Amino acid sequence: MAAPDLLAQLRSVVGDDYVIAHPEDLLVYEYDGSVDRSMPRAVVLPASTDEASQVIALAYQAGVPVVGRGSGTGLSGGAITPPDGLQVAFPRMARILKIDTLNRTALVEPGVINLDLDNYARKFGLRYAPDPSSQRACSLGGNVAENAGGPHCLAYGTTTNHVIGMEVILEDGAIVNLGALARETVGYDLRGAFVGSEGTFGIATKILVRLLPLPESVRTFLGIFADIDSACTAVSAIIGHGIIPAALEMIDALSIRAVQNVTDAGYPNDAGAVLLIELEGLHEEVDELSAEVEAALWDTGAADVRIAEADAERERLWVGRKTAFGAFGAIAPNYYLVDGVVPRTRLTHMLRKVSEVSHRYGITIANVFHAGDGNLHPCMLFDAREPGVMDNAMAAAAELMAECAALGGTLSGEHGIGLEKKEFMPLVYTDDDMAAMQKVRNAFAPDNRLNPGKIFPDGSYYHPAPHPARHTAGLYA
Amino acid sequence: MSPTVPRTPSARLSDLIGPDGTVHPAELTRYDIGPFTPLAAVRPADRQELTAVLRWAAQTSTAVYPSGGRTQIDLGNPPAKPGIALDLTRLDRLVDFQPADLTISAEAGMTIARLHDILAQDGKYVPISAPLPSRATIGGTLAAGASGPLRAAYGLPRDWLIGITVADANGVLTNAGGKVVKNVTGYDLNRIYTGSLGSLAVTVETTFKLAPASQELAAVVARFPNAPTAIHAAQTLQNQHYAPLGLHLLNHCAAAAIPTLPPIDAPEFTAIALIGGRASSVRRRLHDTAALWQPDALSVALLQNDPASDLIAALTDLPAHPTATLVVRVNAPPSEITNFFNFTEPHLPPPALAADVAFGGARLLWWDDFTAADPRIVAAALQNIQQSAIAAGGSAVIERCPHPVKPCLDVWGPPPSGIAVMRRLKAQFDPAGILNPGRFVGGL
Numbered sequence: 032m033a034a035p036d037l038l039a040q041l042r043s044v045v046g047d048d049y050v051i052a053h054p055e056d057l058l059v060y061e062y063d064g065s066v067d068r069s070m071p072r073a074v075v076l077p078a079s080t081d082e083a084s085q086v087i088a089l090a091y092q093a094g095v096p097v098v099g100r101g102s103g104t105g106l107s108g109g110a111i112t113p114p115d116g117l118q119v120a121f122p123r124m125a126r127i128l129k130i131d132t133l134n135r136t137a138l139v140e141p142g143v144i145n146l147d148l149d150n151y152a153r154k155f156g157l158r159y160a161p162d163p164s165s166q167r168a169c170s171l172g173g174n175v176a177e178n179a180g181g182p183h184c185l186a187y188g189t190t191t192n193h194v195i196g197m198e199v200i201l202e203d204g205a206i207v208n209l210g211a212l213a214r215e216t217v218g219y220d221l222r223g224a225f226v227g228s229e230g231t232f233g234i235a236t237k238i239l240v241r242l243l244p245l246p247e248s249v250r251t252f253l254g255i256f257a258d259i260d261s262a263c264t265a266v267s268a269i270i271g272h273g274i275i276p277a278a279l280e281m282i283d284a285l286s287i288r289a290v291q292n293v294t295d296a297g298y299p300n301d302a303g304a305v306l307l308i309e310l311e312g313l314h315e316e317v318d319e320l321s322a323e324v325e326a327a328l329w330d331t332g333a334a335d336v337r338i339a340e341a342d343a344e345r346e347r348l349w350v351g352r353k354t355a356f357g358a359f360g361a362i363a364p365n366y367y368l369v370d371g372v373v374p375r376t377r378l379t380h381m382l383r384k385v386s387e388v389s390h391r392y393g394i395t396i397a398n399v400f401h402a403g404d405g406n407l408h409p410c411m412l413f414d415a416r417e418p419g420v421m422d423n424a425m426a427a428a429a430e431l432m433a434e435c436a437a438l439g440g441t442l443s444g445e446h447g448i449g450l451e452k453k454e455f456m457p458l459v460y461t462d463d464d465m466a467a468m469q470k471v472r473n474a475f476a477p478d479n480r481l482n483p484g485k486i487f488p489d490g491s492y493y494h495p496a497p498h499p500a501r502h503t504a505g506l507y508a
Numbered sequence: 509m510s511p512t513v514p515r516t517p518s519a520r521l522s523d524l525i526g527p528d529g530t531v532h533p534a535e536l537t538r539y540d541i542g543p544f545t546p547l548a549a550v551r552p553a554d555r556q557e558l559t560a561v562l563r564w565a566a567q568t569s570t571a572v573y574p575s576g577g578r579t580q581i582d583l584g585n586p587p588a589k590p591g592i593a594l595d596l597t598r599l600d601r602l603v604d605f606q607p608a609d610l611t612i613s614a615e616a617g618m619t620i621a622r623l624h625d626i627l628a629q630d631g632k633y634v635p636i637s638a639p640l641p642s643r644a645t646i647g648g649t650l651a652a653g654a655s656g657p658l659r660a661a662y663g664l665p666r667d668w669l670i671g672i673t674v675a676d677a678n679g680v681l682t683n684a685g686g687k688v689v690k691n692v693t694g695y696d697l698n699r700i701y702t703g704s705l706g707s708l709a710v711t712v713e714t715t716f717k718l719a720p721a722s723q724e725l726a727a728v729v730a731r732f733p734n735a736p737t738a739i740h741a742a743q744t745l746q747n748q749h750y751a752p753l754g755l756h757l758l759n760h761c762a763a764a765a766i767p768t769l770p771p772i773d774a775p776e777f778t779a780i781a782l783i784g785g786r787a788s789s790v791r792r793r794l795h796d797t798a799a800l801w802q803p804d805a806l807s808v809a810l811l812q813n814d815p816a817s818d819l820i821a822a823l824t825d826l827p828a829h830p831t832a833t834l835v836v837r838v839n840a841p842p843s844e845i846t847n848f849f850n851f852t853e854p855h856l857p858p859p860a861l862a863a864d865v866a867f868g869g870a871r872l873l874w875w876d877d878f879t880a881a882d883p884r885i886v887a888a889a890l891q892n893i894q895q896s897a898i899a900a901g902g903s904a905v906i907e908r909c910p911h912p913v914k915p916c917l918d919v920w921g922p923p924p925s926g927i928a929v930m931r932r933l934k935a936q937f938d939p940a941g942i943l944n945p946g947r948f949v950g951g952l
Contacts, residue, residue: 130527132672132763133842133843134841134843134868136841155840177692178692178696180692184690188663188667189692191688191696191699205928207929208924208925208926209925209926210840211902211903211924212841212844212900212902213840213841213868213869213900213902214664214837214839214868215653215664215839215868215903216839216865216903216924217839217905217920217924217928218702218920218923218924218927218948218949219700219704219708219933220699220702220703222702223666224696224697224699225701226697226702227692227696228694228695242749244747244749244751246750247750262921267608270608270610272606273631273721274718275610275719279660309754313792315786315788315789315791316786316788319788329762372688372689372690373688374609374688375609375610375689376606376609377610379746398601399722404688404689404690405609405688405689405690406690407928411778424599439686439687440686440688441686441688441691442693443691443692443693444691444692446692447688447693448693448694452912460684460694461682463681464694466682467676467684467697467763468694468695468931470698470937471697471933472693472695472937473932473936474929474930474935477881477932505718
């Protein structure tokens with residue numbers, strides 16, 4: 032229990048205004064971008080590492096679990112706080128502390144918004160590569176917790192490939208540095224283990240990330256196909272040809288129409304699927320690869336191929352991709368997103384399965400996803416006010432995750448396991464495998480006080496039926 | 509199976525794995541770790557034999573010193589207790605190669621050279637790199653956390669390992685990661701095992717994501733009059749769109765250790781830009797790099813194809829130079845690594861220096877005879893290097909040193925900030941302390 036005296040102690044650390052405990056004020060903190068919900072006892076907004084450390088130490092001493100929160104855009108229930116738990120959020124720790132152009136790094140606080148960092152870095156001819164679709168809203172602290180991905184992770188890797196070092200707070204309030212200023216360190220790679228640990232190992236209060244130089248040339252292709260099967264064949268042809276584009280995204284017919292309904296991204300309304308492909312590099316490389324990509328698209332039956340090089344044209348194509356999940360709101364008020372991954376050559380098979388499940392369960396499913404990585408995002412669209420519809424969607428999602436596992440794939444490529452997928456972990460890992468993972472958690476957090484009840488199956492959920500008057504799903508994927 | 513302690517370890521071990529897997533006592537010294545000779549050595553043929561050996565070791569509380577090609581066996585502190593050598597080179601099977609999915613799975617005892625050969629037949633590449641690749645194994649390379657001269661562009665081995673099977677301290681096989689290139693399902697144990705020097709578990713099988721192989725390799729080799737001009741040339745190149753895959757600066761001693769490089773005299777420096785990719789881009793990079801460096805360089809040479817590959821191989825092998833007596837790996841950010849170019853330490857002769865200035869790192873090498881030197885004085889000098897590296901935001905590892913020096917220091921340097929977590933991690937995975945005991949950071 033978070034006793035009143037704990038709240039008083041917390042107020043003395045961060046100030047009265049920065050401990051949120053009134054139920055109405057807490058409403059926005061009871062959910063994230065997923066379908067789960069639970070009301071925290073209080074939310075604390077520290078202004079410094081020292082304050083955050085004191086807050087977490089006080090909670091530890093009081094036996095209260097702590098959950099870190101970034102911007103609440105997560106898609107696996109990672110920021111959902113157990114009843115009576117404390118949430119720590121970082122809107123007051125949102126500064127870019129340093130850009131080092133010689134070493135090409137940025138030192139940031141956890142509340143910095145992903146796109147703000149990227150935009151700032153571009154002033155120095157650099158960029159921050161991981162670009163989740165929620166990048167206008169999501170924070171670096173949350174990106175670290177979830178090992179966030181994004182379209183351009185195909186070529187540049189997910190968040191873990193870009194984090195060099197961190198200052199983190201452990202469950203008892205201890206402040207520890209992981210990694211270093213150097214990219215190579217001594218000892219166990221605690222930095223690597225921490226990224227993607229979904230807030231169960233600690234809470235990052237400073238993050239040192241790599242910045243990459245901007246490319247000399249960028250070219251974006253829109254490959255237009257009559258059906259999704261031939262678009263899948265094109266994906267295999269491009270990868271099989273030895274080309275790893277900067278991004279290789281697929282958008283299906285339903286999503287195309289949803290997007291075009293909201294904004295003209297230049298996708299043809301009657302297409303069965305489009306591929307959004309981006310090439311980056313030297314002019315010579317981009318020219319050479321462009322010819323090969325274009326040939327691969329025509330060879331695999333593209334109805335048309337459009338090429339954009341000017342920034343405005345390219346941005347228009349990308350706006351469609353990045354706003355797709357918001358555009359689904361015109362089809363149905365709620366969505367539930369699956370994040371499975373399959374070996375790239377099994378995409379066709381998997382998408383047929385998605386279609387079959389959609390028909391059998393009577394659920395509309397849209398597909399907008401990272402085809403180059405084999406990372407699907409089947410997005411179930413429904414109205415949660417209809418009785419039984421949530422259970423139906425969950426059952427369909429379970430079938431899709433089982434199929435991903437059966438094809439040699441996995442449950443999540445970039446959203447995390449959190450609450451949503453934890454009961455499915457046995458599809459890909461044995462008890463012994465999960466026991467090995469828990470040994471690492473026991474090393475970081477021996478008392479399991481940070482974000483407990485996530486990742487590993489234990490039969491517990493915090494989500495009651497979705498609130499009928501409100502959209503329960505997030506805006507991003 | 510009764511947990512009795514056998515009279516001699518090898519007698520009982522041969523029962524478990526058959527005589528083919530047991531090393532004759534006369535050959536045991538092949539498994540020496542410095543002055544330490546193991547009680548016995550075994551070479552399991554498959555994972556059943558491997559896990560039987562580990563169960564036996566757990567039951568008898570016998571320490572196990574895993575090894576692959578033994579090319580980096582010097583790395584680490586001295587063994588903490590008597591134990592057996594576990595030779596993994598017979599676990600060397602190709603398990604699964606899916607060129608269209610860009611993934612490969614192979615057992616840990618496969619050599620790096622064979623892995624690269626298999627991939628090259630399909631035009632694929634994985635940037636896993638270690639000195640002496642025809643002997644170095646995948647498992648050993650990952651355990652040592654070794655990386656090569658192209659790491660600035662490709663990243664470290666941990667960035668390419670997507671799945672792993674290990675045998676734990678009780679001989680139980682567990683998996684982590686998988687066979688897909690993007691995966692956040694559970695904790696990333698791939699990264700915990702990589703660079704752990706076999707102190708948490710024994711690697712059995714690995715899965716990597718792959719890259720397309722470069723169509724062509726090339727290099728620009730330039731001679732600069734001194735360190736400042738070479739550093740300026742390197743930093744200027746780094747800021748170009750045509751920046752190379754790897755960028756290295758060598759002083760005259762280091763250049764002399766690579767036979768294919770033209771000799772230079774102090775205070776000159778050799779700058780090497782390693783280039784790869786599509787043929788069209790390689791031409792542009794070669795031309796533009798040479799043009800950029802020409803005005804300040806004393807000479808500029810272009811290498812293409814085999815000579816470039818040979819140079820990459822020589823840079824890869826340099827840290828394992830057969831006659832070097834002392835080798836130090838310095839990790840520091842690019843802006844700081846250049847401070848080590850003027851390295852002077854009163855109790856050490858001037859070293860050979862090979863710096864990876866794009867990634868941030870350097871090797872210091874000596875060929876001097878230290879047998880007459882006081883090991884405590886040599887150790888103190890090395891600890892000064894470690895302190896300098898820490899002050900620069902990095903670390904320094906003594907990869908090779910004379911045997912009498914080793915007990916006088918921690919080759920990994922002072923324990924890093926997360927050492928308490930690291931100690932708990934070791935206790936979780938290996939509570940009895942039988943996996944490569946004493947050899948890792950802080951004596952773990």
